[in-house]
Amino acid sequence: MDALTLLEKDHDTVRELFSQFKTAKERPDTNRMRSLQQRIFHELEIHTAIEEEVFYPAAEQVGQEAEELVNEGVEEHHVVDVLMSEIRGLEAEDDAWVAKMSVLIENVEHHAEEEETELFPKLREVFGKDRLAELGRQLEQAKQRRQQASADPSRYAAMSRDELYERAKQRDIPGRSGMTKDDLAKALEDADA
Numbered sequence: 001m002d003a004l005t006l007l008e009k010d011h012d013t014v015r016e017l018f019s020q021f022k023t024a025k026e027r028p029d030t031n032r033m034r035s036l037q038q039r040i041f042h043e044l045e046i047h048t049a050i051e052e053e054v055f056y057p058a059a060e061q062v063g064q065e066a067e068e069l070v071n072e073g074v075e076e077h078h079v080v081d082v083l084m085s086e087i088r089g090l091e092a093e094d095d096a097w098v099a100k101m102s103v104l105i106e107n108v109e110h111h112a113e114e115e116e117t118e119l120f121p122k123l124r125e126v127f128g129k130d131r132l133a134e135l136g137r138q139l140e141q142a143k144q145r146r147q148q149a150s151a152d153p154s155r156y157a158a159m160s161r162d163e164l165y166e167r168a169k170q171r172d173i174p175g176r177s178g179m180t181k182d183d184l185a186k187a188l189e190d191a192d193a
């Protein structure tokens, strides 16, 4: 699959999750919102990481306009990172959790749209089929590597919720009392990063 098709597919996956999240929010179904939030974060983390690792370094070589779009893209990813870490520190019942999720969704929708309408067409013009296919392979590999890493039982995954909670307390991780075992493991991993 060529690089741009792969990235557009990722965008569509996240858009679909966003639309499910919005439906859950209307009901409202907090449990469903929470589980969708976890899937959304997982997708976004992998997607933004592989863009920054493989795709942006190639894209910014194309010209000044592409370089500016890439620089903006990196900052937009950063805003999403900040929002994700703030959301992880809140309870899903909290109004701020819901508000931050809505802002995150709007930001990502805008960002993906901009990549697809401004950056990708430039690259389709400049990069030939072979180059796009090669970048697609590299993105696929980076994605698989990251998916495996996140599926690997890390040292936190082997711990009980109580052990994880104790560590979260030591690290003063906000929102820990309402977190599931998986949330705690993820928050600790983030705190280590």
Ligand SMILES: [Fe+2]
Pocket: 048, 051, 073, 077, 111, 115
């Ligand atoms: Fe992006």
Ligand SMILES: [Fe+2]
Pocket: 007, 011, 047, 051, 112, 115
């Ligand atoms: Fe993207």
